[in-house]
Amino acid sequence: MPPISRGFRGRRHADVDPARIPPGQYLTTDFPVLSAGPTPRTPLDRWTFSIDGEIDEVRRWTWDELLALPQETVTVDIHCVTKWSKLDTEWTGVSLDTLLDGVETEAEHVVAWCDGGYTTNLPLEDVMGGRAWIAHTYGGEPLEPEHGGPARLLVPHLYFWKSAKWVRGITLTIEDRPGFWEGYGYHNYGDPWREQRYWSD
Amino acid sequence: MAGAAVLERLTSRAPITWRVATVLEVVDETPTARTLVLDVPGWPGHRAGQHVDVRLTAEDGYQAQRSYSIASAPETPELAITVQVVPDGEVSPYLVEEVRPGDQLELRGPIGGFFTWRVEDGGPLLLVGGGSGLAPLMAMLRHRAARGSTVDTRLLASARTIRDALYRDELETLGPRDGLRVAWTLTRETPPGWDGFTGRVDAEKLAAVAPPPAAAPRCFVCGPTPFVEAVADLLVRAGHDPRAIHAERFGPTGS
Numbered sequence: 001m002p003p004i005s006r007g008f009r010g011r012r013h014a015d016v017d018p019a020r021i022p023p024g025q026y027l028t029t030d031f032p033v034l035s036a037g038p039t040p041r042t043p044l045d046r047w048t049f050s051i052d053g054e055i056d057e058v059r060r061w062t063w064d065e066l067l068a069l070p071q072e073t074v075t076v077d078i079h080c081v082t083k084w085s086k087l088d089t090e091w092t093g094v095s096l097d098t099l100l101d102g103v104e105t106e107a108e109h110v111v112a113w114c115d116g117g118y119t120t121n122l123p124l125e126d127v128m129g130g131r132a133w134i135a136h137t138y139g140g141e142p143l144e145p146e147h148g149g150p151a152r153l154l155v156p157h158l159y160f161w162k163s164a165k166w167v168r169g170i171t172l173t174i175e176d177r178p179g180f181w182e183g184y185g186y187h188n189y190g191d192p193w194r195e196q197r198y199w200s201d
Numbered sequence: 202m203a204g205a206a207v208l209e210r211l212t213s214r215a216p217i218t219w220r221v222a223t224v225l226e227v228v229d230e231t232p233t234a235r236t237l238v239l240d241v242p243g244w245p246g247h248r249a250g251q252h253v254d255v256r257l258t259a260e261d262g263y264q265a266q267r268s269y270s271i272a273s274a275p276e277t278p279e280l281a282i283t284v285q286v287v288p289d290g291e292v293s294p295y296l297v298e299e300v301r302p303g304d305q306l307e308l309r310g311p312i313g314g315f316f317t318w319r320v321e322d323g324g325p326l327l328l329v330g331g332g333s334g335l336a337p338l339m340a341m342l343r344h345r346a347a348r349g350s351t352v353d354t355r356l357l358a359s360a361r362t363i364r365d366a367l368y369r370d371e372l373e374t375l376g377p378r379d380g381l382r383v384a385w386t387l388t389r390e391t392p393p394g395w396d397g398f399t400g401r402v403d404a405e406k407l408a409a410v411a412p413p414p415a416a417a418p419r420c421f422v423c424g425p426t427p428f429v430e431a432v433a434d435l436l437v438r439a440g441h442d443p444r445a446i447h448a449e450r451f452g453p454t455g456s
Contacts, residue, residue: 002219002221002256002258002264002307003221003258003305003306003307004258004259004260005257005258005259005295005304005305005306006299006304007295007299008257008258008259008265008295008299009259009263010257010259010263010264010265010291011265011291012263024256024264024266026265026266026291032426032450032451033426033430033450034450035448035450036315036316036447036448037433037443037444037446037447037448038433038434038436038437038443038446038448039430039433039434040443082268083254083266083267083268116443117444146426146430180315183314184313184314184315185214185217185312185313185314197217197254198217198312199214199217200214200216200217200218201217
């Protein structure tokens, strides 16, 4: 039994379905920012998105080419490992299913890589099946640089550090390669519903 | 780094499990911030700059978790966290206004490994803190002091008023003075005779305090998001290597 915190009552949100808030999370209506370094800024005319690694030929899109692909708008809940959850966030972008369409690969993992040097690893199957996007629009507006613009990975079913900001590509890999935070002790998979915050969770 | 090497490094660490901490002492730092000195049996140790998760449990079993930077040096047996009240927050008002010595809470860590500094990492060191963002930087300065290091270290600390300035007395006496320079800027109000900086951190203040980019300082910036965004941008524009800039942001809802 954990010790009772004398006099602590906490604050419950009567207007929110508790089933939408993973364990240990609290609801926020702001959009906090978390990054390990300065915010990188890449001009759109030099921006590309690539899929490389275990693939016969590297696939690469310019900004205009990405915007010419079929776009999806999704409304999802997001959960940050620093404990905040934000509900009903609206994003527009390109599904990874679209970008990976027709790819034949032996890879079972991906590493997302970004301007500024950030990386994060995910199972390939977690970025397929309508569960991951390259998002460039948030709430109908171009994604702000501090929130990962011009484009970030969006994988809302995992803790939000997996939704890499300033994403520039994914590398398909055979073996699992821990990314930036995963190398610093955060969980390799990061399922908020199983509260997989740190490596030993 | 190869995946196998990372996994090996991870599995050699102590699991990050909940421990019961007992409050030994509370120190009022400012009218809205308090340091909790904690006894944490079994604490595995930490590096300056890391943080902990704190979990509170209400009588009906409801729990709330938040993260707080460790303010104490690794060399100190007790663990200290400094908590700033977030207006209308859920957890911080409890920790600052309710908790008293003898109370228990749950805690786990240490967490984070990027925003850390050890004497062995060397310098020069540039620390820029806004508000309670000073806490993890204070852990670095206390670590430097505990080890008797004279590594070239510059601190630029920003507070609204002199009453909001954390750790000010300790910073004035913290040794070794060799190589340590502490500068304050007050953004809202200055006392009579104030001879420090006034106003927000800008390029001029940074240039006056920071080692030149050619000296390749390790930069640690911690504070509210707009503060960190602005300072990190200024450092990049001044020619500091983005990879040497370590940032720790806490958002408006840190509570």
